[in-house]
Amino acid sequence: MAPDRRPSLEALLRQANAMSDRNRRHALGGYPLLGRSLLVSEPDRAADAPAMTHRIRCDTCGQRSPRHVEFGRVQDWQLRHAAANPTHHGYTETLTRPWVVSPRP
């Protein structure tokens, strides 16, 4: 069996404690299981995890940019769309980020 290269729960909690209270809930969550395990929720940082992607929707007409891992590519779409539609000022970004839940002793 391959060694577990995930950060320890203690390391994750130290990282989480360095964040603001507001963000902590979203960066790491724990749920007690029977015995001494916790179910831990965290962003999937594995090398083979899907990349986080961005997308922008025009709030005026509903058109959407292509989904892309580089925010700049999405922002280019937004600026081209705004140049072609000068009255379209409001946009909404959507992030897609993979998360995992795993038991920790």
Ligand SMILES: [Zn+2]
């Ligand atoms: Zn538009």
